[in-house]
Amino acid sequence: MGVLAAPEAYDAAREARAEERARELLRSCVNAEEWATYEAHGLIRVYRQANRSPTGPASGSTTTYAYLIYPHKPIVAYVVESARLLGEYCVAFGSPRLPPSDDVLAKWLALTGDERGLLASASVHPVGRQIDPERVRRDLARLALWQEKSGR
Amino acid sequence: MRPGHGEVLIAEGDIEDAEQERTLIAAFRAQLDLGMWAAVPLREPGGRRAAELVKSFDEVPRDADRVIFFPRAAGG
Numbered sequence: 224m225g226v227l228a229a230p231e232a233y234d235a236a237r238e239a240r241a242e243e244r245a246r247e248l249l250r251s252c253v254n255a256e257e258w259a260t261y262e263a264h265g266l267i268r269v270y271r272q273a274n275r276s277p278t279g280p281a282s283g284s285t286t287t288y289a290y291l292i293y294p295h296k297p298i299v300a301y302v303v304e305s306a307r308l309l310g311e312y313c314v315a316f317g318s319p320r321l322p323p324s325d326d327v328l329a330k331w332l333a334l335t336g337d338e339r340g341l342l343a344s345a346s347v348h349p350v351g352r353q354i355d356p357e358r359v360r361r362d363l364a365r366l367a368l369w370q371e372k373s374g375r
Numbered sequence: 376m377r378p379g380h381g382e383v384l385i386a387e388g389d390i391e392d393a394e395q396e397r398t399l400i401a402a403f404r405a406q407l408d409l410g411m412w413a414a415v416p417l418r419e420p421g422g423r424r425a426a427e428l429v430k431s432f433d434e435v436p437r438d439a440d441r442v443i444f445f446p447r448a449a450g451g
Contacts (some may be wrong), residue, residue, distance in 0.1 A: 237379055244381030248443070252416040254424040317378065317446025325376040329445040332414040336428035346450035 238322065245324035252328060263369060266362065267292040267327055269334055270303070291362065292330045294323035297353050298345070306363055311354055312345035376445045385444065390437065403432045403442065411444040 250258050257267045269290045287303040290312075297311035316329040333341040350356045377383050386402035388395030407413065407430070414426040415435055426443075429435050435442055 234379075241379055241381035245376070248376075248382045252424060252426070252443075254422050256422075257424070313450060314448040315450075316376075316448055319378040321376055321378055321446070322381050325381060325445070328443075329376065329448070332416070332426040332443060332445065333412070333428070333448055335424070336414050336426035340428070341448055344448045344450060 242322040242324055245322040245328065249324045249328045249331075253331060257331075259373075260366070261324075261327065264362065264365060265294070267331060268366065269331065271338065290334060291359065292327050292334070293354070294326050295320060297348075298330055298334065299350055299354060299359050301359070301363070306360070308350040308356055308359060311348050311350050311352060312342055313348065313353065314341065314345045376443070400432045403435075406444040410447055412447045414443050414445070415439045416441070416443065 249261070253261070253267060257269075261267050269292065271288055271290070288300060288309065289303050291299040291301070293299070297313040299311050300309040301307060302309065314330065314333075316326060320326065321329060330341075350359060385406065386399055388399050390396045390399060403413065413429050413435075415429060417425050417427055419425055427434075427436070429442070
């Protein structure tokens with residue numbers, strides 16, 4: 224008779240230890256500002272500069288846009304200057320789910336390592352399908368205030 | 376990265392040592408065969424950090440101190 228294996232039961236202590244390790248790994252990879260943002264707001268912002276937005280055609284001028292990386296939520300792209308929300312990119316990294324900070328790190332690694340490849344593998348939707356646009360706008364406002372206060 | 380575990384050390388060694396390098400190459404290939412992506416965290420000028428995704432051991436910079444394997448992305 225073969226061996227039957229039941230799915231591993233959820234173990235809160237094990238998950239907490241995994242998340243602790245994941246946070247340390249994330250901290251060792253991102254820069255000080257990104258880590259401070261994650262600690263304070265639970266998300267990481269990655270800036271990009273290009274003559275095209277992730278969703279638009281190439282143009283003659285350079286636009287600065289950014290991605291907000293949330294744990295276990297879609298990546299949100301927006302134009303930095305106008306705060307216009309561009310879209311949400313739904314990506315998943317394996318199943319069962321990684322610890323939250325590993326999910327953030329996986330997105331960060333893929334985004335900074337191969338932005339176009341990651342976006343090509345994502346399901347793209349207008350912001351609002353999985354993330355409330357008002358929540359994103361509140362996060363952007365909080366980030367702006369926090370940056371102003373901390374002089375970042 | 377593994378669900379329920381976080382960071383797990385798969386292999387470590389000195390690439391200047393032929394035997395250890397072979398061990399690292401085998402471990403690298405095994406992870407890719409499992410469908411994982413491999414990334415090398417980088418420090419860039421100006422304090423910026425980024426990653427380089429690599430698809431073969433040859434692409435890993437010789438001075439890299441680690442490679443992180445993580446499940447490949449799929450549309451959510």
